[in-house]
Each structure stands twice: as C-alpha cells, then as structure tokens.
Amino acid sequence: MGEKKELAKKEVPLFWALLPLLIMVATMIVTIIYLEQGPHIPLIIGTSIAALVAWKQGFKWSEIEEMMYKGIRLALPAVVIIILVGIIIGSWIGGGVVGTMIYYGLQIITPSMFLVTITLICIVVSLAIGSSWSTMGTIGVAGMGIGLSMGIPAPIIAGAVISGAYFGDKMSPLSDTTNLASGLTGTDLFVHIKHMLYTTIPGILIALAVYGIIGMNYKDGSIDTASIQQTINALEESFVISPWLLLIPVVVIALVVMKVPAIPALVIGALLGTLSQVFIQGDTLATAIASLQSGFVIDTGNEMVDNLFNRGGLDSMMYTVSMTLVAMTFGGILEYSGMLQSIMNQILKAAKSTGSLVASTILACFTTNATCSEQYISIVVPARMFASTYRKKGLNSKNLSRALEDGGTLTSVFIPWNTCGVFILGTLGVGAFEYAPYAVLNFVVPIISIIYAFTGFTIQKLTEAEIAELNKKDAELLAETAN
Known part of the structure; x- marks a missing residue:
C-alpha cells in the first residue's frame, strides 16, 4: 500500500x-470534583465532541x-515506559530494593530535613539520567515510602519529588525535552541550558526554602517515633535488608549515564530486581513473575507497611x-x-x-x-x-x-x-x-x-x-x- x-x-x-x-x-x-470518578469518560466525551466538530468542518x-x-x-513511547515502570516497581519491591532504601532512609534522614533531602537526591539522579519519569518511578517511590513513614502527607512529598525530578529533566543535556526544545529552535544545546539557569536556579532555591520551612513542622519531637520504629521492625521481618541491594538502582542510573536507552536500562533493572526476589529474598519464581504482572503482595499486620508495598506490576499501570x-x-x-x-x-x-x-x-x-x-x-x-x-x-x-x-x-x-x-x-x-x-x-x-x-x-x-x-x-x- x-x-x-x-x-x-x-x-x-x-x-x-x-x-x-x-x-x-x-x-x-x-x-472528578462532584462525582469523585476518574477522568476517562470526560476525555471520551471531549473526543466525541471534537470528532463531531471536525466532521462539521468537512x-x-x-x-x-x-x-x-x-x-x-x-x-x-510513553506507554512503553509506563508499563516498564510498573514492572520495575513490582520487581524492586519484591526484591527488597525499595524496602532497603526506605529502611536506611528512615535511619539516616531526619524528618525536618527530609523534603529538602529528597528534592536534592532527585535533582542529582535526574541530572545524571536526564529523565524525570525514571527518577520518580524509582527514587520517588522510595521517597514516598520514607516520607509517609515519617508522617509527612503524600501530596507534600510528591511535590518535593516532582520539583527535584523536573529540575534535572529540564537542565540535563541527556534530557529528551531539553534536546527537543533546543533542536526545534536551532539553539545550541549548552547555550539553551545556560540560558535556563537564570529562571531555574532561582526557582529551585525558592522550592528548597519552602520545603525547609514546611519540614520544620515535622521535627523529631512532633512525629510518632514509635510508628517509625514499628515500620523498621516490619521491614526487617519481611525482607532481607542489605546495602548491596542499593547497587541495583545504581546500576540502572549508571547505564543511563552511559547513554544506554531508557527502555533496555529499565528492563535490566527489572531483571535484577526479579533475580534478587528469587535468590536473595527466597521467593519462588512464580511469586516473582506474579510481582511483575500483578504487583507485590504482603501482609505484615502493619497497615502502613502493607499500604506501601502492596503495589507495582504491569496490571497497576x-x-x-x-x-x-x-x-x-x-x-x-x-x-x-x-x-x-x-x-x-x-x-x-x-x-x-x-x-x-x-x-x-x-x-x-x-x-x-x-x-x-x-x-x-x-x-x-x-x-x-x-x-x-x-x-x-x-x-x-x-x-x-x-x-x-x-x-x-x-x-x-x-x-x-x-x-x-x-x-x-x-x-x-x-x-x-x-x-x-x-x-x-x-x-x-x-x-x-x-x-x-x-x-x-x-x-x-x-x-x-x-x-x-x-x-x-x-x-x-x-x-x-x-x-
């Protein structure tokens, strides 16, 4: 044809x-606001009206x-990334990767500095790999778990993760949107990045100042330390916690820094998570495959831990x-x-x-x-x-x-x-x-x-x-x- x-x-x-x-x-x-339902049907209605208008126009x-x-x-391309992120979340939870990041995060990061810290971490990672989506789908997921365990509301944590992830996405020479904007306008890539510093640096400084002020409301004395300790105990009982597991996200970040495309890098990350679930966590191969397809399932008796870890998988996306x-x-x-x-x-x-x-x-x-x-x-x-x-x-x-x-x-x-x-x-x-x-x-x-x-x-x-x-x-x- x-x-x-x-x-x-x-x-x-x-x-x-x-x-x-x-x-x-x-x-x-x-x-969304009054009926508290999803946005799919309004989009279908909008598509139908748009189709009628287009037909009317000839x-x-x-x-x-x-x-x-x-x-x-x-x-x-976005759909493929979305599916792979769902798979990698399931494999990293099942493999103990997310649990390990949350475990050490709860012990190292103080609640008052958490929002600033997670923003800075997301900045570094997204600058290195040039992708806000990959940063949010990996580091962001762990950050949500740490912050929620500290009693910080989810929307605030998400805002900090997004700010950090999009700073790097905007400023990294590896970012697709950065290359797209410079290429379409005929602007040298590094001239484009340098010119964005004037708006983006003040923006991130304001964001960090806001997160620092908000973080003061979650000082050590104002949160339930017993709840945090219960979360740590539940993690120790449910997963094999090891700093070696942190090498898995490091490998994925390193692959993207070496200009390995995002899709194969995420596939490798999911494979490493699955191998970890089978050979380190001791789950069966069937359980590991189920984590990739329908998400990880756990019942610890700790509601917060269960809510954090019962997720991921292709179906969830x-x-x-x-x-x-x-x-x-x-x-x-x-x-x-x-x-x-x-x-x-x-x-x-x-x-x-x-x-x-x-x-x-x-x-x-x-x-x-x-x-x-x-x-x-x-x-x-x-x-x-x-x-x-x-x-x-x-x-x-x-x-x-x-x-x-x-x-x-x-x-x-x-x-x-x-x-x-x-x-x-x-x-x-x-x-x-x-x-x-x-x-x-x-x-x-x-x-x-x-x-x-x-x-x-x-x-x-x-x-x-x-x-x-x-x-x-x-x-x-x-x-x-x-x-």
Missing part, C-alpha cells in the same frame, strides 16, 4: 475550536480516525495506559484538524511586546498540555508557531527555547489527563490537584520567566552578525528549494 497522505489542516472558527475543550473541562470538573470519518491514531502513535490512550485521541483530533491552531492564533494576536510574547508562549505551552495531553506536543507546536515571531522581533532563539521549557516541560504535571500527570498518579499515587500547591519549582519558574520578559532581564537580542547569518541560511535554503 502507498504511504498515507498528510492530513490537511483547515481553518476552524474559534468558537468551534474551543467547544470540545470547554465541554471536556466542564465534564471533567463535574466528574473532514471525512476516515480522516478523523487517522487523527486519533496519529495522536495515539505519539504516546506509544493499565489505568494509566488507558487514560494516556484516551487523552491522545482527544489531542490528536484537536491537533490535526486545525482546532488547536485556531486557539493558538488567538493567543499569538496578544503578543505585541517582548513581555507579552514570552507570556503568550508560556500560555500556549500550557494550553497545549491541557488540550493535547502530551508534554512533547507542548514544545513542538508552540515552537513551530512562535519561531518566526521571535525572529521578526529581533530576539535570539534561546529566549524561545527557554520559554518552551518553562511553559511546556514544567506545567505538564498540573494537567491530570496529561501523560505526565497520569504517570505521576500511577507511580506516586497522588493526583495533580493534590500535589499542585507543593510542586513549587513547576509553577514558580514560569512566573519568573514572565517577570524577566516584561522587565527585559536576561532577554537576549539578535546581534547584527547573527541576523546576517540567519539571512544567509534563508537564502541558501531558498536556492536549494528553487533547484
């Missing part, structure tokens, strides 16, 4: 472009189906996978029918000054995160839309690449139906509306970025030499096209 032709985008009136989004958001609010049903499939295809697929069908129709383009065009009209241009870029990234439910699209679409405008205003491309990450990478966690929000719910067990006030880095950095834009601080203009070089490249490209 021949290759399918690219879907042609059409101009969609703003009212019709907004209608599916408004209906989806309204049904989402009613379903698209054939075969084209609408192709839009949905293209949206799903964009999410397939099916809720997350199904939500991702449904969300991407919605985003696919909005993107490829031209509805998203119509919404973005209205945002672009407000971009008169440099400040409003950067603010519009960040708003566009957030809007894309909410409508297309995928972090990568929130970088790709605004990059295509705003590149020429930044250049016409004489602004260096690194201003755009920074705005894309400040508005796209970081705000993805605040959308419950975005793949990032869905992943966090599946791994850390906390919803976006719960952890949002505590993911300090993620909402402070976009604010800092907008303030800089309106004041002109760190906003870099194109030099005459850079303008001449860009004009030369345009002329060469035009000549190649003509030939």
Whole structure:
C-alpha cells in the first residue's frame, strides 16, 4: 500500500475550536470534583465532541480516525515506559530494593530535613539520567515510602519529588525535552541550558526554602517515633535488608549515564530486581513473575507497611495506559484538524511586546498540555508557531527555547489527563490537584520567566552578525528549494 497522505489542516472558527475543550473541562470538573470518578469518560466525551466538530468542518470519518491514531502513535513511547515502570516497581519491591532504601532512609534522614533531602537526591539522579519519569518511578517511590513513614502527607512529598525530578529533566543535556526544545529552535544545546539557569536556579532555591520551612513542622519531637520504629521492625521481618541491594538502582542510573536507552536500562533493572526476589529474598519464581504482572503482595499486620508495598506490576499501570490512550485521541483530533491552531492564533494576536510574547508562549505551552495531553506536543507546536515571531522581533532563539521549557516541560504535571500527570498518579499515587500547591519549582519558574520578559532581564537580542547569518541560511535554503 502507498504511504498515507498528510492530513490537511483547515481553518476552524474559534468558537468551534474551543467547544470540545470547554465541554471536556466542564465534564471533567463535574466528574472528578462532584462525582469523585476518574477522568476517562470526560476525555471520551471531549473526543466525541471534537470528532463531531471536525466532521462539521468537512473532514471525512476516515480522516478523523487517522487523527486519533496519529495522536495515539505519539504516546506509544510513553506507554512503553509506563508499563516498564510498573514492572520495575513490582520487581524492586519484591526484591527488597525499595524496602532497603526506605529502611536506611528512615535511619539516616531526619524528618525536618527530609523534603529538602529528597528534592536534592532527585535533582542529582535526574541530572545524571536526564529523565524525570525514571527518577520518580524509582527514587520517588522510595521517597514516598520514607516520607509517609515519617508522617509527612503524600501530596507534600510528591511535590518535593516532582520539583527535584523536573529540575534535572529540564537542565540535563541527556534530557529528551531539553534536546527537543533546543533542536526545534536551532539553539545550541549548552547555550539553551545556560540560558535556563537564570529562571531555574532561582526557582529551585525558592522550592528548597519552602520545603525547609514546611519540614520544620515535622521535627523529631512532633512525629510518632514509635510508628517509625514499628515500620523498621516490619521491614526487617519481611525482607532481607542489605546495602548491596542499593547497587541495583545504581546500576540502572549508571547505564543511563552511559547513554544506554531508557527502555533496555529499565528492563535490566527489572531483571535484577526479579533475580534478587528469587535468590536473595527466597521467593519462588512464580511469586516473582506474579510481582511483575500483578504487583507485590504482603501482609505484615502493619497497615502502613502493607499500604506501601502492596503495589507495582504491569496490571497497576493499565489505568494509566488507558487514560494516556484516551487523552491522545482527544489531542490528536484537536491537533490535526486545525482546532488547536485556531486557539493558538488567538493567543499569538496578544503578543505585541517582548513581555507579552514570552507570556503568550508560556500560555500556549500550557494550553497545549491541557488540550493535547502530551508534554512533547507542548514544545513542538508552540515552537513551530512562535519561531518566526521571535525572529521578526529581533530576539535570539534561546529566549524561545527557554520559554518552551518553562511553559511546556514544567506545567505538564498540573494537567491530570496529561501523560505526565497520569504517570505521576500511577507511580506516586497522588493526583495533580493534590500535589499542585507543593510542586513549587513547576509553577514558580514560569512566573519568573514572565517577570524577566516584561522587565527585559536576561532577554537576549539578535546581534547584527547573527541576523546576517540567519539571512544567509534563508537564502541558501531558498536556492536549494528553487533547484
């Protein structure tokens, strides 16, 4: 069969472009807040309305189906990672890896410094491996266990983990979003990273200060030390605890640092966890396979320990996978029918000054995160839309690449139906509306970025030499096209 032709985008009136989004958001609010149900059905309703609007605008049903499939295809790499993270959580719990990390964490980290410490650990790990998801799915899971054992509420712990993980994801040269933002805008990778320091360093310092203040409420004297000791005792009785087990996460981190792709690195991590469950913990191979499929099961009589460790496995991620697929069908129709383009065009009209241009870029990234439910699209679409405008205003491309990450990478966690929000719910067990006030880095950095834009601080203009070089490249490209 021949290759399918690219879907042609059409101009969609703003009212019709907004209608599916408004209906989806309204049904989402009613379903989640008032009915206390999941977001799948509101997303399906939004997809149905979007399909009807696309049909009304002249698209054939075969084209609408192709839009949905293209949206799903964009999410397939994320789906594979989600499944592998579920498997690795099951294997690391069954293998005693998570138990060992929690055991030593409870003995080493003081409650008052826990939030600061877990943020710093997540920063180091995510800088090394370039992945917020892998950091949250491994170190973050252990951190949740340690913090909960200390009596710290789950949303606060999750916020600290997310801030640390996304700092590294944003600043690491190994990060896919960092390379994507720099590549799409034609900005040198390390120039892009250096320019992001101006917004991200103040953001993480503010986050650490907030976590330090919050941590003072959980000083040694204000928590139930007997409960912590009971948790430690239950861990000793239920698992073989050994510092050697800490080598398993170290191996996974080392593999990614050595540029081994995330998928094989996670598979190796899951294999090592399974071997540990069989040969160190003494479980049968059948039990170890069950941990990979349906999650680890334990009954210690300690409710907190049971809640911490009865989890993981491939099955546990099916809720997350199904939500991702449904969300991407919605985003696919909005993107490829031209509805998203119509919404973005209205945002672009407000971009008169440099400040409003950067603010519009960040708003566009957030809007894309909410409508297309995928972090990568929130970088790709605004990059295509705003590149020429930044250049016409004489602004260096690194201003755009920074705005894309400040508005796209970081705000993805605040959308419950975005793949990032869905992943966090599946791994850390906390919803976006719960952890949002505590993911300090993620909402402070976009604010800092907008303030800089309106004041002109760190906003870099194109030099005459850079303008001449860009004009030369345009002329060469035009000549190649003509030939």
